[in-house]
Amino acid sequence: MQILSPQNGRVKEWAGLLEKKHRDKQGKFLIEGIHLVQEALEARADIECVCYDAEGGIPAELAQAASAGLDVEWIAVSAAVIAKCSDTKTPQPVFAVVRKADGGAEPLLGQAGGLVVVLDGVQDPGNVGTIIRTADAVGADGVIVGAGCADIYGPKVLRATMGSIFHLPVVHGKLAELLPQAKRRGIRLAGTSLQGAVNCFAYDFTGPVWLLFGSEGSGLSPEVRELMDDGLIIPMRGRAESLNVAMAASVLLYEALRQRHFSNNNNSRPMSN
Structure with a gap:
């Protein structure tokens, strides 16, 4: 034709x-x-x-x-x-x-020992796409996209995922409803924080955990921060004030990967460019 x-x-x-x-x-x-x-x-x-x-x-x-x-x-x-x-x-x-796929976030609630990324108002398409790609790279169970985020089906987000959007569930969800459900099922909600935070390299990522990431300018919304169980800090020895949200997500996701699959010298597929 x-x-x-x-x-x-x-x-x-x-x-x-x-x-x-x-x-x-x-x-x-x-x-x-x-x-x-x-x-x-x-x-x-x-x-x-x-x-x-x-x-x-x-x-x-x-x-x-x-x-x-x-x-x-x-x-x-x-x-x-x-x-x-x-x-x-x-x-x-x-x-x-x-x-578009019709799947919702409910199956992610039932993942035993699940590792899920939750985006809360992440507005930059490149950041959203990069986080999806990184979640795919570490073998996360899925990505939940809350209100205020860049459209996951927008051209810039899709390019940044490099195809990872087809490899794992990436779904929209109402965080005010999903996060309390996750907590009731014993899933820990963890996100970066400067107050009452634990060093991310000392945190236990081996249990079921949803990692929360907020907007580039103001971080997590007050409603989501209120539901967060564990505040994590990414240590920095240099003079940079902070990492952008995609880089922060990469650090936490790869620490989760290390703890879950490399703590006992486990073998895994080598990383490719």
């Missing part, structure tokens, strides 16, 4: 997905580039269609998936269509339309 005119009705719908209001209305989102599309295909995400440059053809990296008989529509489109549906200055040769 071919669609060459940027004025085509489907193209207008796809281009609309660059805006949150249309993503919410349609229940879909766009991913751009060979890597993200490849990750979505391999993860068996709910892909409506894959659109590729008609002149260049299906990228070699995706050729096997295109012939695998997946229930995905492959559409050749013009460069003008790609440009209309792109969020970047230099459009990629392929994009895909993906239906």
Whole structure:
């Protein structure tokens, strides 16, 4: 199938997905580039269609998936269509339309010994995407995104995840409801704090714990901070005043990984770039 005119009705719908209001209305989102599309295909995400440059053809990296008989529509489109549906200055040769997953946060409450990341008002798309990617890297059970955060289906967040959004549950949740439920199930709620805090390298991450991270400017909201069980401090020997939220999340998540999987010289898959 071919669609060459940027004025085509489907193209207008796809281009609309660059805006949150249309993503919410349609229940879909766009991913751009060979890597993200490849990750979505391999993860068996709910892909409506894959659109590729008609002149260049299906990228070699995706050729096997295109012939695998997946229930995905492959559409050749013009460069003008790609440009209309792109969020970047230099459009990629392929994009895909993906239906949003319907999963909620409830399954994460039942994870025995679970490690879950909770975002409370983290507004920068790069930070949200990087935290999702790091959570995936350490094998966390999922990420819960509360109110006030950057849209996880926005183009900048998706690029920053590098495909990790397809590897673990990333769900929206009402923190005022979920956090008390987690506490009742014996899950510890821990977050960075300067008051009454314990050194993060002395904290026990081996039990069920949800790590709370707040906005770049003001940290956790008062409502979430009130529910937090354990305040953690990341020690710093240099003169930097603080770490940004994505870096802080990386430090805590990797300390959790170390305690859970490397405390007895356990072997694990080496890290790749």
